[in-house]
Structure formats: structure tokens, C-alpha cells
Amino acid sequence: MTLGGDHAGRLGVCAAPRCDRVYVDTSRNAGRQFCSTACQNRVKAATFRARQASDEP
Numbered sequence: 001m002t003l004g005g006d007h008a009g010r011l012g013v014c015a016a017p018r019c020d021r022v023y024v025d026t027s028r029n030a031g032r033q034f035c036s037t038a039c040q041n042r043v044k045a046a047t048f049r050a051r052q053a054s055d056e057p
């Protein structure tokens with residue numbers, strides 16, 4: 001069995017903290033990092049908050 005074929009998609013593990021779900025990345029540019037938009041939004045919000053906090057003196 002070969003992974004990475006044109007129509008196989010790519011397997012990845014969610015990049016969100018405390019989430020280790022595996023997803024199949026079917027996006028064309030393989031830019032997906034999260035199992036769901038819920039995780040994506042959670043990490044995005046956390047990153048935004050962290051950046052703001054570090055920017056403040």
C-alpha cells in the first residue's frame with residue numbers, strides 16, 4: 001500500500017494542543033494542519049492572544 005498518491009490525500013495529526021486526532025488532508029496544497037476548523041480557530045485565537053500579549057510592554 002502506498003500513501004501519498006494523487007487521490008489518497010495525506011494523513012496528518014492535528015497540530016492543536018491536547019488534540020491528537022488524525023485527519024486526511026485533501027486540500028490541494030496540503031496546507032491543512034488541524035483535524036477540524038474548531039481546532040484551527042482555537043489555535044488561531046490562542047496565537048493571536050499570545051502575540052498581543054508579547055507585543056504589549
Ligand SMILES: [Zn+2]
Pocket residue numbers: 014015016019020021034035036039
Ligand atoms: Zn484537532
